[in-house]
Amino acid sequence: MRGWLFVLPALAVYGVFVLRPLALTAQSSLYRWDGVGPSTWVGADNYVAVVTDPGLRDSLVHALLLVVAFAGGPVLLGLALATALRPGPSLVLVLPQAVPPVAAGLAWSVLLSSTGAVNRALEAVGLHGVARTWLGDSSTALAAVGVIGAWALLGVCTLLLSAGVRRLDPALYEAVRLDGARRWQEFRAVTLPGVRREVGVCVVITSLAALSSFDVVYVTTGGGPGGATSVPALEVFYLAFAEREVGLASALAVVLVVLVLAVIGPVLRWSR
Amino acid sequence: MQRPDLHRARLAVVALALLGIGCAAPGSDLTSTVDGPAVVSEPSCGTEPLTLRARFETGSALAGALADEFTRQHPNVTWDIREEQFDVLTRNAPRVLADDPPDLMRLPQVSDVAGAGLLRDLDGYARWFGWDRLPESQTRPLRVGPGGGPRGEGPLYATGLSTSVTGFFYDEELAARIGVREPTTLAELDDALARAQRAGVTPLAGFNGGATGGLTFPLQSLMGAYGSPEEIDDWTFQRPGARIDTPAGVEAARHLARWLAAGYFDPDLNATDYARMMDRFISGRALFMVNGDWESATLDRRMPGRAGFFLTPPLRAGEPRAAMAGPPSFGIAARAEHPDCAAVFLDWAVSDPVARDLVVRVGGARPLGGAATSSPVEPGSVTAATFAATDEVLAHDTAMDFIANATGSVYARSWTPQLQQLVEGEQTPEGLLARVQADYLDQIGG
Amino acid sequence: MTALLRAGLVAVTVLPLVELFVTALHPPGTYPPGLTWPADPHWSNFGLALRTARVDRALLSGLLVVLATVPAVLVLSAVAGYGLARFPLPGGRAVLGLFAIGLVLPREAIVVPLYQQVRELGLLGTTTGLVLPLIAVHLPFGVVWMRARFASASAELSDCARVDGAGPWAVFRLVHLPLAGDALRSLALLLVVWTWNHLLLALVLVDDPLRRTAAGALGAFQGRWGTDVPLLCAGALLITAPVVVPLLLLRHRFADALLAWTSVRRRR
Numbered sequence: 001m002r003g004w005l006f007v008l009p010a011l012a013v014y015g016v017f018v019l020r021p022l023a024l025t026a027q028s029s030l031y032r033w034d035g036v037g038p039s040t041w042v043g044a045d046n047y048v049a050v051v052t053d054p055g056l057r058d059s060l061v062h063a064l065l066l067v068v069a070f071a072g073g074p075v076l077l078g079l080a081l082a083t084a085l086r087p088g089p090s091l092v093l094v095l096p097q098a099v100p101p102v103a104a105g106l107a108w109s110v111l112l113s114s115t116g117a118v119n120r121a122l123e124a125v126g127l128h129g130v131a132r133t134w135l136g137d138s139s140t141a142l143a144a145v146g147v148i149g150a151w152a153l154l155g156v157c158t159l160l161l162s163a164g165v166r167r168l169d170p171a172l173y174e175a176v177r178l179d180g181a182r183r184w185q186e187f188r189a190v191t192l193p194g195v196r197r198e199v200g201v202c203v204v205i206t207s208l209a210a211l212s213s214f215d216v217v218y219v220t221t222g223g224g225p226g227g228a229t230s231v232p233a234l235e236v237f238y239l240a241f242a243e244r245e246v247g248l249a250s251a252l253a254v255v256l257v258v259l260v261l262a263v264i265g266p267v268l269r270w271s272r
Numbered sequence: 273m274q275r276p277d278l279h280r281a282r283l284a285v286v287a288l289a290l291l292g293i294g295c296a297a298p299g300s301d302l303t304s305t306v307d308g309p310a311v312v313s314e315p316s317c318g319t320e321p322l323t324l325r326a327r328f329e330t331g332s333a334l335a336g337a338l339a340d341e342f343t344r345q346h347p348n349v350t351w352d353i354r355e356e357q358f359d360v361l362t363r364n365a366p367r368v369l370a371d372d373p374p375d376l377m378r379l380p381q382v383s384d385v386a387g388a389g390l391l392r393d394l395d396g397y398a399r400w401f402g403w404d405r406l407p408e409s410q411t412r413p414l415r416v417g418p419g420g421g422p423r424g425e426g427p428l429y430a431t432g433l434s435t436s437v438t439g440f441f442y443d444e445e446l447a448a449r450i451g452v453r454e455p456t457t458l459a460e461l462d463d464a465l466a467r468a469q470r471a472g473v474t475p476l477a478g479f480n481g482g483a484t485g486g487l488t489f490p491l492q493s494l495m496g497a498y499g500s501p502e503e504i505d506d507w508t509f510q511r512p513g514a515r516i517d518t519p520a521g522v523e524a525a526r527h528l529a530r531w532l533a534a535g536y537f538d539p540d541l542n543a544t545d546y547a548r549m550m551d552r553f554i555s556g557r558a559l560f561m562v563n564g565d566w567e568s569a570t571l572d573r574r575m576p577g578r579a580g581f582f583l584t585p586p587l588r589a590g591e592p593r594a595a596m597a598g599p600p601s602f603g604i605a606a607r608a609e610h611p612d613c614a615a616v617f618l619d620w621a622v623s624d625p626v627a628r629d630l631v632v633r634v635g636g637a638r639p640l641g642g643a644a645t646s647s648p649v650e651p652g653s654v655t656a657a658t659f660a661a662t663d664e665v666l667a668h669d670t671a672m673d674f675i676a677n678a679t680g681s682v683y684a685r686s687w688t689p690q691l692q693q694l695v696e697g698e699q700t701p702e703g704l705l706a707r708v709q710a711d712y713l714d715q716i717g718g
Numbered sequence: 719m720t721a722l723l724r725a726g727l728v729a730v731t732v733l734p735l736v737e738l739f740v741t742a743l744h745p746p747g748t749y750p751p752g753l754t755w756p757a758d759p760h761w762s763n764f765g766l767a768l769r770t771a772r773v774d775r776a777l778l779s780g781l782l783v784v785l786a787t788v789p790a791v792l793v794l795s796a797v798a799g800y801g802l803a804r805f806p807l808p809g810g811r812a813v814l815g816l817f818a819i820g821l822v823l824p825r826e827a828i829v830v831p832l833y834q835q836v837r838e839l840g841l842l843g844t845t846t847g848l849v850l851p852l853i854a855v856h857l858p859f860g861v862v863w864m865r866a867r868f869a870s871a872s873a874e875l876s877d878c879a880r881v882d883g884a885g886p887w888a889v890f891r892l893v894h895l896p897l898a899g900d901a902l903r904s905l906a907l908l909l910v911v912w913t914w915n916h917l918l919l920a921l922v923l924v925d926d927p928l929r930r931t932a933a934g935a936l937g938a939f940q941g942r943w944g945t946d947v948p949l950l951c952a953g954a955l956l957i958t959a960p961v962v963v964p965l966l967l968l969r970h971r972f973a974d975a976l977l978a979w980t981s982v983r984r985r986r
Contacts, residue, residue, distance in 0.1 A: 003805025003886075006798060006800055006801025006802075007813060010794040010798035010860075013854050017835075019816065022823070022827060024831035024835075025827055027298065028831065094973045097972075098961050098962050100933035100957065103957060107735065110741055111734060114543060116751075117753040120752050133539075136543020137696070139696075151734070156980070201981065214917070215918070223689075224542070224689060226693035232826065237922070238684070242681055244366055246298075254827070260824060264822060547946070
């Protein structure tokens, strides 16, 4: 029983400042409430609103698209780089994980502005037609946010996958090489199965980053233009604190948690 | 090794959710109403040291200058001033007033917070100081009926430091080069825009990026030309049955869409913020800019002798010209610590000669109340032009409140995204107004 | 070819920081074209950001939040991790399960009631009101991490100590804790970075930007001087440098810690 004395302090802080709020979020999601005055029981109405309101539904779709960008880019590129760069890439790659997302967002909005480096590079190679204000154009803004997220996560994924590749037994490669395998076949037969765990980990951390991508969106686009980059994380913030729709914000937050579990659950099972 | 897996985590979430439902409903019946207190003795700041806590708008040098001067005249008063962007200020107003009530707060939009009992009813002060003798058009937007609506009647919840007016600023050098004169009709304005474009100059500097739907400025200017300012105010004040998607409103939105389609704005309009628009206009890269007289002093300083101003021209020459002219308004939190001193400051700002002089010199605006000002305004300056425009709008009673102020969230949630979509060609003028109208009904209905 | 790839990768990684740096040197109030060295570098922008924008106060506040948060998380995590690893607790697995929820929980899921709760405690806008939730949201990782560390220690250690008559607390403090020093140092490194860079809770719980975390203050500068890009970039660099520069020197440990962090995510 003495062991509980060790566990209780942490559990108490965690219970009061994480578990209790989590339970209250679930509870508030069933009420209509402005956060100050009395509340009214509305059952599942807020959840119905989350899936029927076009703005909120779009934000959920955007979150899933960001999962594809945040996870897809770093994992695919990371696999390629980990295979190509042996013994491994420079450790400078950890840098984006140390930069505050707010500062990274700011730097990228300068890079991606109408007179920014990205457009200047495009114009330098004659691609004047392609240049645009990437974050201010609703057809590219979400993709631009995806690029920022991929930049932040590429390094850590590459390092992780590279560590996985290094751990593989060289004998395995020799065996397939004796069978006359080319590099691509070698990759499919040995590397990919060998780093399955690492790929799973990368997908999980990148998906989590994509689903709670508040910081970068908040500083780069604020959800605009025209809602093109609205994400649940930002909508929860706006709904609760600007529109005082605490019930609706809570319902969206609960849906976000469900989405997180639905996305990473299968990945964890696959990579085990 | 023991591994708690996802199933357990999920079960725990469900258990916690059930736990939560068993408890009492969130919230309370707390309502703090502060009835218009009759002011029976002279409000003052006393002689004891006190600190006024204030929330001002970023970039408004006037409020800060007035605060400094007030301290010079009342040495026992010091300030704790926080500045925020307009959209942050609007968004945070309810929770700031509820949880961290300042003495003075710049409030673009009063009906939600007044309705929620978060603002002090200023009628008592208004009677004591005689604010009810100010031009009605200047106090109307700041009166709120019971429960938050409609606006335009009921107790006074905020007051301004100056009048204000909006319209078209223009670059006189560029205009002379292109051969453009101040237009007297909307058609002449269209012609001027087309000429600027042919001359290779951006016809209109605008901003519509991020969370700032700056196209509301040109849109409402056009609405004032096509329709009546009273009708627009009815909507902004939440009068029952008022609509924004009127035939005149739709005409105005179509006109704006034509400007967009013609390429009169810079192509990165949706990524341009207010400061960048100012920078482009001041540096002579655009002929026109729709903006307000709060920039007059800045323009006179940064492009002396080069800036001109005219009110949005009407459809037919000679018709009265309307303008957005909401005074930059300040309220006092219901639970403010020093409401009397805050009220003294608000009255002082419009009555003290030095303060009125600051309003002109720093704010570039015409002081509120009183027919004329003793302050020198250089003839030919853009400040002089906006003064004349203010007088014209006051004389014709064609001032209207800003359509972004209709509800607490209509600017951030409806005007801004819808106008950004209009720029992208993803929304039609009709669709834009229909959507804003629907959101608006949703916002005031709830 | 490989060398080129390596160089390209590093270039892309540092590109945004280089852009921040050169933009910060342009005259205040201008809109400089991307990645150009200014004709007349305005080194004074950094001083201007420190003085007029009070970045100095933001840095101090960020430091205070880190100093209050990180040691508390380390102590609570080490103690709780030890308890969960070395005692046969009934319900211990369920407790670990509760902490596991926290590993994947988006902060947005708790931020609204957290605001109400901190308000009820009268701690809105205070460092305490920000630090307590920050400790709590970082505990799941700390506890799971330290538990894994203590679980892998050999059981004979405790047995030997207990034979010598030491109580459970003494065994923990004198035998196991010193051996976990490396894990604690890595944990501390990650916690410093995460706390320094945290935005959401700081934005919601503390209204005054200069009393938030460092990143929280920066979030407000964006709103305040969206007007002045070079000054904004100077401020951003001043706030980024205190973590990025030491971490570049400690990159081996940081990389190891990050990789270990990801594996905790997987193993849980």
